[in-house]
Amino acid sequence: MTQLALVIDLNVCVGCHACVTSCKQWNTSGPAGYMSDDNPYDKDPTGTFFNRVQSFEVGEYPHTETVHFPKSCLHCEDPPCVPVCPTGASYKRPQDGIVLVDYDKCIGCKYCSWACPYGVREVDEHLKVMKKCTLCVDRIYDTALPEAERKPACVMACPTSARLFGDVHDPDSEVSVAIRENGGYQLMPEWGTKPANHYLPRRKTRIQIHDDELLRADNPLKKEGRKPRVVIDEHTLDDVTSW
Amino acid sequence: MHPAFSVIFLTTLSGVGQGLFLALFTGQSYAALGLVRVNDSPTFYTVGSFIALLFLGAGLAASFFHLGRPERGWRAASQWRTSWLSREVIVLPAFMAVVFVFGLLHYMGWDPNIIGADNPLQGQLSLFVGMLGALICLALFVCTGMIYACIRFLQEWHSSLTVVNYLLLGTASGFTLATAYAALYAPNLLTLFGVWAAIITFAGLISRSASLIRNARIKYKSTLQTAIGVRHATIAQSSQGLMGGSFNTREFFHGASQLMFKSIKWIFLVLVFPVPLALLWAGMNLHAPALLLAAFVVQYLGLIAERWFFFAQANHPQNLYYQTI
Amino acid sequence: MSSANPLHDPIHATTSGRVETKNTTCYMCACRCGIRVTLRDGEVRYIQGNPDHPLNKGVICAKGASGIMKQYSPARLTKPLMRKPNAARGDNEFVEISWDEAFAVLEERLANIRATEPRKFALFTGRDQMQALTGLFAKQFGTPNYAAHGGFCSVNMAAGMIYTIGGSFWEFGGPDLDRAKLFVMIGTAEDHHSNPLKMAISKFKRQGGKFISVNPVRTGYSAIADEWIPIKPGTDGALFLALIHEIIDTGLYDREFLVRYTNAAELLNMNEADHEFGMFVRAEVPEEEGCFDPQNKLWWDRNSDRPVVANRSAELDPYLLGEYTLDDQTKVKPSFQLLLERVAQYTPEWAENITGIPAATIRRLAHEMGITARDEKIELPIAWTDVWGREHETVTGNPVAFHAMRGLAAHSNGFHTIRAMSILMSLLGTIDRPGGFRHKAPFPRPIPPCAKTPNDPRAVKPNTPLDGMPLGWPADPDDLFVDDQGGPVRIDKAFSWEYPLSVHGMMHNVITNAWRGDPYKIDTLLIFMANMAWNSTMNTVEVRNMLNDRDEHGDYKIPFLVVCDAFQSEMVAYADLVLPDTTYLERHDVMSMLDRPISEFEGPVDSVRIPVVPPTGECKPFQEVLIELGSRLKLPAFTSKDGSRKFRDYPDFVVNYETEPGSGIGFLAGWRGRGGEKFMKGEPNPNQWEMYEKNNCVFQYELPRSFQYMRNWNQGYLQWAQQHRLTRYAEPINIHIYSEVLQKFRMSAQGKHDGKQPPEHLRERIETFFDPLPFYFEPLEAQLTDKQRYPLNAITQRPMAMYHSWDSQNAWLRQIHAHNYLHVNPKTAAAAGIEDGDWMWVESQWGKVRCMARHSQAVEPGTVWTWNAIGKAAGAWNLAPRANESQYGFLLNHVISDELPPRNNGEHLSNSDPVTGQAGWYDVRVRIYKADADDSHFTLPQFDPIEPVPGERKRPKWLAWFAGKR
Numbered sequence A: 001m002t003q004l005a006l007v008i009d010l011n012v013c014v015g016c017h018a019c020v021t022s023c024k025q026w027n028t029s030g031p032a033g034y035m036s037d038d039n040p041y042d043k044d045p046t047g048t049f050f051n052r053v054q055s056f057e058v059g060e061y062p063h064t065e066t067v068h069f070p071k072s073c074l075h076c077e078d079p080p081c082v083p084v085c086p087t088g089a090s091y092k093r094p095q096d097g098i099v100l101v102d103y104d105k106c107i108g109c110k111y112c113s114w115a116c117p118y119g120v121r122e123v124d125e126h127l128k129v130m131k132k133c134t135l136c137v138d139r140i141y142d143t144a145l146p147e148a149e150r151k152p153a154c155v156m157a158c159p160t161s162a163r164l165f166g167d168v169h170d171p172d173s174e175v176s177v178a179i180r181e182n183g184g185y186q187l188m189p190e191w192g193t194k195p196a197n198h199y200l201p202r203r204k205t206r207i208q209i210h211d212d213e214l215l216r217a218d219n220p221l222k223k224e225g226r227k228p229r230v231v232i233d234e235h236t237l238d239d240v241t242s243w
Numbered sequence B: 001m002h003p004a005f006s007v008i009f010l011t012t013l014s015g016v017g018q019g020l021f022l023a024l025f026t027g028q029s030y031a032a033l034g035l036v037r038v039n040d041s042p043t044f045y046t047v048g049s050f051i052a053l054l055f056l057g058a059g060l061a062a063s064f065f066h067l068g069r070p071e072r073g074w075r076a077a078s079q080w081r082t083s084w085l086s087r088e089v090i091v092l093p094a095f096m097a098v099v100f101v102f103g104l105l106h107y108m109g110w111d112p113n114i115i116g117a118d119n120p121l122q123g124q125l126s127l128f129v130g131m132l133g134a135l136i137c138l139a140l141f142v143c144t145g146m147i148y149a150c151i152r153f154l155q156e157w158h159s160s161l162t163v164v165n166y167l168l169l170g171t172a173s174g175f176t177l178a179t180a181y182a183a184l185y186a187p188n189l190l191t192l193f194g195v196w197a198a199i200i201t202f203a204g205l206i207s208r209s210a211s212l213i214r215n216a217r218i219k220y221k222s223t224l225q226t227a228i229g230v231r232h233a234t235i236a237q238s239s240q241g242l243m244g245g246s247f248n249t250r251e252f253f254h255g256a257s258q259l260m261f262k263s264i265k266w267i268f269l270v271l272v273f274p275v276p277l278a279l280l281w282a283g284m285n286l287h288a289p290a291l292l293l294a295a296f297v298v299q300y301l302g303l304i305a306e307r308w309f310f311f312a313q314a315n316h317p318q319n320l321y322y323q324t325i
Numbered sequence C: 001m002s003s004a005n006p007l008h009d010p011i012h013a014t015t016s017g018r019v020e021t022k023n024t025t026c027y028m029c030a031c032r033c034g035i036r037v038t039l040r041d042g043e044v045r046y047i048q049g050n051p052d053h054p055l056n057k058g059v060i061c062a063k064g065a066s067g068i069m070k071q072y073s074p075a076r077l078t079k080p081l082m083r084k085p086n087a088a089r090g091d092n093e094f095v096e097i098s099w100d101e102a103f104a105v106l107e108e109r110l111a112n113i114r115a116t117e118p119r120k121f122a123l124f125t126g127r128d129q130m131q132a133l134t135g136l137f138a139k140q141f142g143t144p145n146y147a148a149h150g151g152f153c154s155v156n157m158a159a160g161m162i163y164t165i166g167g168s169f170w171e172f173g174g175p176d177l178d179r180a181k182l183f184v185m186i187g188t189a190e191d192h193h194s195n196p197l198k199m200a201i202s203k204f205k206r207q208g209g210k211f212i213s214v215n216p217v218r219t220g221y222s223a224i225a226d227e228w229i230p231i232k233p234g235t236d237g238a239l240f241l242a243l244i245h246e247i248i249d250t251g252l253y254d255r256e257f258l259v260r261y262t263n264a265a266e267l268l269n270m271n272e273a274d275h276e277f278g279m280f281v282r283a284e285v286p287e288e289e290g291c292f293d294p295q296n297k298l299w300w301d302r303n304s305d306r307p308v309v310a311n312r313s314a315e316l317d318p319y320l321l322g323e324y325t326l327d328d329q330t331k332v333k334p335s336f337q338l339l340l341e342r343v344a345q346y347t348p349e350w351a352e353n354i355t356g357i358p359a360a361t362i363r364r365l366a367h368e369m370g371i372t373a374r375d376e377k378i379e380l381p382i383a384w385t386d387v388w389g390r391e392h393e394t395v396t397g398n399p400v401a402f403h404a405m406r407g408l409a410a411h412s413n414g415f416h417t418i419r420a421m422s423i424l425m426s427l428l429g430t431i432d433r434p435g436g437f438r439h440k441a442p443f444p445r446p447i448p449p450c451a452k453t454p455n456d457p458r459a460v461k462p463n464t465p466l467d468g469m470p471l472g473w474p475a476d477p478d479d480l481f482v483d484d485q486g487g488p489v490r491i492d493k494a495f496s497w498e499y500p501l502s503v504h505g506m507m508h509n510v511i512t513n514a515w516r517g518d519p520y521k522i523d524t525l526l527i528f529m530a531n532m533a534w535n536s537t538m539n540t541v542e543v544r545n546m547l548n549d550r551d552e553h554g555d556y557k558i559p560f561l562v563v564c565d566a567f568q569s570e571m572v573a574y575a576d577l578v579l580p581d582t583t584y585l586e587r588h589d590v591m592s593m594l595d596r597p598i599s600e601f602e603g604p605v606d607s608v609r610i611p612v613v614p615p616t617g618e619c620k621p622f623q624e625v626l627i628e629l630g631s632r633l634k635l636p637a638f639t640s641k642d643g644s645r646k647f648r649d650y651p652d653f654v655v656n657y658e659t660e661p662g663s664g665i666g667f668l669a670g671w672r673g674r675g676g677e678k679f680m681k682g683e684p685n686p687n688q689w690e691m692y693e694k695n696n697c698v699f700q701y702e703l704p705r706s707f708q709y710m711r712n713w714n715q716g717y718l719q720w721a722q723q724h725r726l727t728r729y730a731e732p733i734n735i736h737i738y739s740e741v742l743q744k745f746r747m748s749a750q751g752k753h754d755g756k757q758p759p760e761h762l763r764e765r766i767e768t769f770f771d772p773l774p775f776y777f778e779p780l781e782a783q784l785t786d787k788q789r790y791p792l793n794a795i796t797q798r799p800m801a802m803y804h805s806w807d808s809q810n811a812w813l814r815q816i817h818a819h820n821y822l823h824v825n826p827k828t829a830a831a832a833g834i835e836d837g838d839w840m841w842v843e844s845q846w847g848k849v850r851c852m853a854r855h856s857q858a859v860e861p862g863t864v865w866t867w868n869a870i871g872k873a874a875g876a877w878n879l880a881p882r883a884n885e886s887q888y889g890f891l892l893n894h895v896i897s898d899e900l901p902p903r904n905n906g907e908h909l910s911n912s913d914p915v916t917g918q919a920g921w922y923d924v925r926v927r928i929y930k931a932d933a934d935d936s937h938f939t940l941p942q943f944d945p946i947e948p949v950p951g952e953r954k955r956p957k958w959l960a961w962f963a964g965k966r
């Protein structure tokens, strides 16, 4: 069984929001209709987005990590948002595990959003239906697109390629390898929703320096007659031994 | 959660309707069993059912305001296998239909004995329909309660107390209304309703207090650490990626001040329980229907506050992601 | 209101409409990524990165992906406008006029100025990329008063590096993260190479390199650094000097590189009494004429223990250190010895006190840099020949890469800081080598590059093109553009004794100087693509008053103000005449080799924009405006012999214009020659645009591998560059560890120079700051501030999702940054009693701003910061007057001054680097305190809300963008 998903590498995400707006522009003219924006030029502009990038500060100065954290529907394997939906508008596709909302059936009761612990569903305030990330289902199978572009818009946009896309059930896929090898994890595992999307944690590189690397035979200072100077007026064994 | 008035009214109004129906049915049952003096006015039950229907209908109407696409509301009946909301959508109209039939039977005075004429129970058909109604009514309470109780990560709601509260508070408000109603049109039922109203209100006080105590002690399973998967004691959000608000900030936050939040709790605790109890007591003792009506109105207003608080108190784990603009 | 075609399963969905895709170049920022635009029924449906573009290889950023909201923004200007006769500047009240009228007004006014006093016309341009054309226009017009935004942007970066290594970060070079093992990023938030840098950092990290960020603030790229080194603003010079100290002290420098490729071993005259003191000693070889370093300096050879001509082709082995005496008794020292002496005082312990970085950390950094450079050497099997004829079998690299931007540049001590950094990079041997810094064509250039401004006010003559370039690279005091008294010729005082190496001009001085009439009054100021009434000006409130100020006759002090903008910015409100520009999706543009191309390390790249949608309303590309004006004014470059118009339009100009008749050099380097068979140089090709169009709008030439490295000294490359007219000389470009150019200025201040001398009152300033070796001094403003009272540094950052002031009219982007906060370390905030979210004041000696506080652990406690240019004036950009931007958002510029406190003699000095004139944006010192509880909750200062102008679309209450027919 296939389970398509995004794997987001927090190790390289710089929080640029490219995934946010490219998702918006792709989807607003998409087959499901516009994604509305309210007060676009007024106080408190607000609109429907499928994907948001948040930022967190971890630790205290000066040991601070700034974590940029993109979040869209995680396409849970056991999605609590689906069974609660009274109309069947929310469903999980058996063939690829994508969780979708059928905008023709949705009555905009918002119940599914209550049942999602991740805060990734958004009601479109004008179309009055529930919306969420579709994993760009209208791109990934679209044979009219060049093969290399049959990927989610956010994945194509991401300048740091922090967003990987693929089948997390296929152990050989890029995403499965990344999860396995880089400590990929799921959000709020305590709810047993089994999110298909995974996150890769920060990984640190350090440089190890050994003292002897600072004193090498080819130290160029020697050429200038500047060997590391030895102090002669301090005590030495010469002063105290008598054999 | 953001308390939506559509849902507040849906649940409280329908609760009144349900409770009122249960009261009528109780009245009729007691009468049939001869525990109270028979009330021979079919109008009482007819009008009572009609009032219950009015409340239920108002609740139903309120629910439509909750829908983005009310014209497609009918679709909501399709997922009864998995969705408590869908079940409620089926059960509420079914219940209304039964109440309607119940009222109609009384109105037409058509109440054949179906178990047998020699049975001491009179008017068996309406009793039977009433029994059915009572069952569906309980089912409706369960559905309504379960809509909230089944969401496991809304920990304030995820408890059988939620269902019990819906049941008791709805029933209490219905009985209180029934008491006032009886004081005007069926004095013989006054004490029955009044006493039950008091008992149920009191039970409601116990169960609601239990849930308040429980909720005050909740240890939340989700934390910022599990939300973003970073295990560090100090994490603070510095931006949620949007500044003018979003569905996620509007739907899941009550937005009220801490003071208002606390006040509303005390308001409902006062308005739903002690004041109606006192008014019931006074109204019954003084035979003052106005006081009884006041008991209902106060209790109902209290329930609006209670329901507001019920929603506002629920802390959705999604809020962890929406802490800082 | 229902969705277009709501469908159950989007896979089976069909959306109708005529779909086309077109390639062009993004201009949501100056990075200039290739984009592919999908149109549906003629409306923009999707903008994606062009996968076939060398710069961004298919990726895009938040801004680029929001181009739709820019294109269809209600803030767009669509008609030429003239200020209403009775309205004051700033009122934003205009009447529509026709282009004919607009041209007539401009033609009459400009023709008159040109015929009388051309310097009274000033043309200054902001974040544009068409300096090739605007510069040409100014030169042809004959005014010296032209510059783009570089002077207030990052000229320190350009000058500091170019005067040291012949190339620079910014658009001219960068870190080779493909091969680097250690990457040190200093004072960079977002930068121009926006997407490519993100791509490169991510690849670098995934390859396991170590990424260090030196920055008072940890946002954006710094967030993913392996190590964050918080530093006190303005103190990086101290850090670099201490690193240099430690690297020399431990012998971690690349001796071979210093000897061969820099002037480190070259001998300096140390006889203080000597006229030549501090200059390199030269052999008797006659000095060649030309703008390059003659190879006639001396080394002290180890083998012969004698001075020898520093001949890099011979097997000589000079000393880097020591003191020697020439036969004529001249005492000499290699310049490296002077560097060593200079940094002796700059110990890590000394730097710790200044920078706030522990000495041990500084030492460790030096060791990490030095050891990585030395022990992780890269050897590429690429044979190349150096300019002295030595053959090398391999190209070697020391994989330590640096990148820095305005965190260094935007301080008044930035020039020396950046020289110190360049020297550090050179000590590590990382210049134009794999894994280090690498140049991008047309760099490297001679130190300094050849272009010069005139050096005499008589170069400005009526009805005559300027005799020289409006901007250039002074090599010695005689190159300054000053009058006989040593006074400035330019309105911005660039290239004067006040800021001698202000190679990008000083746009930030223009309004103040023009208003004051210092050095003279001007008539017409034409501002293109710069928001000088708001975010690109310091001291914003006063500048707005100056723009609106009148003299005793009631005439405006700046008589005529023309603004060419695409949106209703704060600046537009002050215009007398508004010229509505097109957007980047509506016009032809070139990213020219004559300006700032988008070259890659591997070779030159330039690119174009080709319209994907027609102009909106009556918008006209500014390029067309200039061509039209140039033709009307009969400027020689735009006019045929018979006086008729030479170019039909801008595309025609781009194809046919040559820098000199028959030079074969034009705006575009690709597909030159009749049939497009040549590049860089060749006759005009009538089909050049089509060829660019077929090629993703980009021309890329990949140099042979052996020409891709060591280009300062790479014979093959230098000859190639010479043949292709990138440079005039194929001479080596040795690194200036010691800057003789600076020493020449110092000598003139000491009266030891025969030519131009600084006016008395500036002698000391020149002598101090034209130190041939880098030194540390506290930023000028801080020196003049009561730091007890104003203990904190205030700085800004670029947000990745916003470009300067442009994007508040962008409905999607403004949701991400609707307003800004002042970010304060919780400890600092607690000391001031300021809670997270509180209203507070940030106050400098210049003014104060009320804003909201945001606690942040990611900022050094002595620093407060905010996002740049998010705050807006009420009603500007066609935003509702109550919009977040103007009510909660604030502009830090109100507390930054464009001038230092006046001197005793009443003289005004710009708040700028004394060497380059770079604006000292990040020098301001502030204090913070809580706002009174009863204060209303909106930002201050506030400005009277302005109304939209004629031609702007009404702003909709809500949006449902859906491209094409429903």
Ligand SMILES: Nc1nc2c(c(=O)[nH]1)N[C@H]1C(S)=C(S)[C@@H](COP(=O)(O)OP(=O)(O)OC[C@H]3O[C@@H](n4cnc5c(=O)[nH]c(N)nc54)[C@H](O)[C@@H]3O)O[C@H]1N2
Residues within 6 Å of the ligand: C029, C030, C127, C153, C154, C186, C187, C188, C189, C190, C191, C192, C194, C214, C215, C216, C217, C231, C232, C233, C234, C235, C236, C404, C405, C406, C407, C408, C411, C795, C796, C797, C798, C799, C800, C801, C802, C803, C804, C865, C868, C922
């Ligand atoms: N998205 C986006 N991209 C842009 C722009 C934009 O507006 N938006 N603007 C473009 C323009 S015009 C320019 S000039 C470039 C500028 O690109 P950057 O130089 O990256 O831009 P700044 O935001 O000025 O970043 C300066 C950084 O230096 C830090 N800093 C300040 N003072 C010091 C200091 O003394 N020492 C150190 N080490 N760090 C310091 C600040 O904290 C900040 O992180 O960006 C370009 N790219």
Ligand SMILES: Nc1nc2c(c(=O)[nH]1)N[C@H]1C(S)=C(S)[C@@H](COP(=O)(O)OP(=O)(O)OC[C@H]3O[C@@H](n4cnc5c(=O)[nH]c(N)nc54)[C@H](O)[C@@H]3O)O[C@H]1N2
Residues within 6 Å of the ligand: C126, C127, C149, C152, C153, C154, C528, C529, C530, C531, C532, C535, C536, C537, C564, C565, C566, C567, C568, C569, C570, C571, C581, C582, C583, C584, C622, C796, C797, C803, C804, C805, C806, C868, C869, C892, C893, C896, C921
């Ligand atoms: N406090 C503080 N201030 C700063 C800085 C800082 O770091 N801190 N950074 C400084 C720097 S480095 C820079 S470069 C400046 C940038 O400052 P500017 O160049 O003045 O500012 P921009 O906001 O880029 O606005 C330029 C104008 O260009 C207009 N525009 C956009 N697109 C087009 C177009 O296609 N055609 C035309 N004609 N106009 C267009 C916009 O509407 C806007 O009015 O800001 C400087 N100001």
Ligand code: SF4
Residues within 6 Å of the ligand: A072, A073, A074, A075, A076, A079, A080, A081, A082, A099, A115, A116, A117, A118, A119, A120, A121, A132, A193, A195
């Ligand atoms: S993330 Fe939320 S909306 Fe998406 S599948 Fe899981 S529960 Fe459903």
Ligand code: SF4
Residues within 6 Å of the ligand: A084, A085, A086, A087, A088, A089, A090, A101, A105, A106, A107, A108, A109, A110, A111, A112, A113, A129, A130
């Ligand atoms: S909002 Fe739509 S998708 Fe969500 S539960 Fe209701 S009907 Fe289902």
Ligand code: SF4
Residues within 6 Å of the ligand: A022, A023, A024, A026, A027, A050, A051, A072, A132, A133, A134, A135, A136, A152, A153, A154, A155
């Ligand atoms: S997969 Fe598609 S819909 Fe989902 S966040 Fe990415 S771009 Fe948006």
Ligand code: SF4
Residues within 6 Å of the ligand: A008, A012, A013, A014, A015, A016, A017, A018, A019, A020, A053, A068, A070, A157, A158, A159, A160, A161, A162, A163
């Ligand atoms: S586009 Fe990539 S780097 Fe940018 S915020 Fe999204 S995931 Fe992070």
Ligand code: SF4
Residues within 6 Å of the ligand: C026, C027, C028, C029, C030, C031, C032, C033, C056, C059, C060, C061, C062, C063, C064, C065, C194, C195
């Ligand atoms: S980095 Fe600049 S040029 Fe590139 S896509 Fe983003 S806005 Fe456009």
Ligand SMILES: [Mo]
Residues within 6 Å of the ligand: C149, C152, C153, C154
């Ligand atoms: Mo800039």
